[in-house]
Amino acid sequence: MKINVDQDACCGAGQCVLLAPEVFGQDDDDRVILLDERPGPELDFAVQEAVSMCPTGVIWVDQNA
Template identity: 50%
Template sequence: MHVTIDQDRCCGAGQCVLTAPTVFDQGDDDGLVRLRTDRPEPAVQSDVRLAAALCPGGAITVHDSNT
């Protein structure tokens, strides 16, 4: 699994950090999404999928092809 983010679409709701805290972070000052890793461990991949579904701005994309 490979994850990409689009900060332009981020609205700082924090759903991703609540759902998959080992993969997503928020900038201390702007509150916008950051990646801790773009290759999540298998154990957290279902959380990452849920985070992408819950993201209100559609800022998270999960790519499955080159796992």
């Protein structure tokens, strides 16, 4: 699994950070920062929740990468 983000389109809601702080952070403008693009399987659920809760849909997962 590889996580991708479109930082420029991020609205800064921060749901991803609340759901998976090991994977996502925020910069000074509150836009998403990807801390770990290939987290372990123990974070699968949290990452999927972050993807589904993102209000702008800027996070996606490539299961084949």
